[in-house]
Amino acid sequence: MQPVLDNIALFGRAGLDKVEAVGRSGMILINAIVARPDPVQSFPLLIRQLYSVGVLSMIIIIVSGLFIGMVLALQGYTILVDYGTEQAVGQMVALSLVRELAPVVAALLFAGRAGSALTAEIGLMKATEQLSSMEMIGVDPLRRIIAPRFWAGFISLPILTMIFSAVGVWGAMLVGVEWLGVYEGSFWANMQNSVDFFDDVVNGLIKAQVFGLVVTWVAVFQGYDALPTSEGISQATTKTVVYSSLAILGLDFIMTALMFGDF
Amino acid sequence: MRIRGVELAVGVFMLVGALSLAVLAINVSGLGLSKQEGSYKVYALFENVGGLTARSKVSMSGVTIGQVGAIRIDPERLMAVVEIEMNGDVDYLTVDSSASILTAGLLGEKYIGITTGADDEVLTEGGYIEDTQSSLVLEELIGKFLFNKASE
Numbered sequence: 001m002q003p004v005l006d007n008i009a010l011f012g013r014a015g016l017d018k019v020e021a022v023g024r025s026g027m028i029l030i031n032a033i034v035a036r037p038d039p040v041q042s043f044p045l046l047i048r049q050l051y052s053v054g055v056l057s058m059i060i061i062i063v064s065g066l067f068i069g070m071v072l073a074l075q076g077y078t079i080l081v082d083y084g085t086e087q088a089v090g091q092m093v094a095l096s097l098v099r100e101l102a103p104v105v106a107a108l109l110f111a112g113r114a115g116s117a118l119t120a121e122i123g124l125m126k127a128t129e130q131l132s133s134m135e136m137i138g139v140d141p142l143r144r145i146i147a148p149r150f151w152a153g154f155i156s157l158p159i160l161t162m163i164f165s166a167v168g169v170w171g172a173m174l175v176g177v178e179w180l181g182v183y184e185g186s187f188w189a190n191m192q193n194s195v196d197f198f199d200d201v202v203n204g205l206i207k208a209q210v211f212g213l214v215v216t217w218v219a220v221f222q223g224y225d226a227l228p229t230s231e232g233i234s235q236a237t238t239k240t241v242v243y244s245s246l247a248i249l250g251l252d253f254i255m256t257a258l259m260f261g262d263f
Numbered sequence: 264m265r266i267r268g269v270e271l272a273v274g275v276f277m278l279v280g281a282l283s284l285a286v287l288a289i290n291v292s293g294l295g296l297s298k299q300e301g302s303y304k305v306y307a308l309f310e311n312v313g314g315l316t317a318r319s320k321v322s323m324s325g326v327t328i329g330q331v332g333a334i335r336i337d338p339e340r341l342m343a344v345v346e347i348e349m350n351g352d353v354d355y356l357t358v359d360s361s362a363s364i365l366t367a368g369l370l371g372e373k374y375i376g377i378t379t380g381a382d383d384e385v386l387t388e389g390g391y392i393e394d395t396q397s398s399l400v401l402e403e404l405i406g407k408f409l410f411n412k413a414s415e
Contacts, residue, residue, distance in 0.1 A: 094291050166286045167283075193320075
């Protein structure tokens with residue numbers, strides 16, 4: 001009887017740990033950004049984080065946006081040309097990019113490129129006791145370390161998503177118009193007729209904003225909460241990528257249903 | 264100097280983001296910067312608007328001269344009333360103009376095609392286009408065809 005009870009208790013403890021972790025991550029987020037904002041002093045820190053989180057992610061975003069746009073145009077063309085409607089390729093690429101692919105793929109890349117780096121950086125600071133030293137000299141690590149990193153990710157991802165969409169559409173135009181010879185006028189006209197600024201572009205931006213919140217939140221929490229060992233940091237980095245990818249895909253379904261589902 | 268480089272890079276990053284948003288707004292979604300000024304509304308009654316939606320094009324000789332505003336049912340005449348927002352610079356449509364619901368291509372979207380008449384009076388705000396031709400409904404067309412075949 002005893003081993004059975006032990007196992008059930010173990011199960012319960014795991015559940016409690018998870019709930020506690022969620023609560024802790026919420027407390028960290030609130031303590032870092034809501035309770036004690038200090039815009040003047042933390043602005044230079046924010047700029048530096050925007051550089052390492054946003055600017056340095058631009059290359060991977062631009063390259064993948066370009067290739068995804070080009071592939072979409074190529075695939076769409078080969079199917080649409082059978083029905084003689086190849087000028088709809090612009091519409092197809094723009095809608096799928098702006099609504100779905102740009103927010104999701106940019107967020108997944110961002111989680112891999114910037115989220116994991118944030119976690120590793122904060123985790124290593126914890127392991128080498130830089131965070132505790134800050135507390136010793138009276139500097140709040142939440143405000144000094146976590147807050148600027150969080151805001152940088154939150155601001156960067158929507159910008160990166162916009163860049164992704166624009167570059168993707170340009171890539172589609174390169175393949176569709178320049179290479180495959182779709183008539184340029186109908187390429188753009190079809191696109192402009194079907195893409196609505198508020199329904200499509202702004203909704204995509206809202207998605208990107210939510211993903212930015214989730215990815216950076218997961219990243220800074222996993223770093224701050226990592227076990228201060230080399231193994232702990234590697235686990236935390238893995239968790240960042242896995243959890244934020246799953247959260248992105250799950251939230252994307254929910255938001256798509258809310259934004260574009262007719263019910 | 265190092266800090267300045269970082270600030271510069273972040274500034275460029277922000278600008279590229281804003282530029283992309285502008286491209287998405289203007290090029291991709293076709294959001295006009297200058298909102299059509301002084302557009303006026305005319306109405307047209309149709310038997311059947313099948314497939315026409317708000318923001319559909321209104322064109323004359325293939326040139327867009329306005330867009331469809333709202334579509335609703337006139338409860339007295341039991342027909343569809345289409346509100347057409349004509350661009351302000353369109354001042355040459357006579358009161359005997361005709362409006363027909365056409366399809367762009369075989370499977371394309373519906374739009375309204377306008378043909379002017381010969382009257383001296385022009386359409387103004389709140390005017391009605393009397394001469395209208397409804398949307399072609401494929402089922403009705405096939406039905407008619409079969410009926411004609413059978414009666415031969």
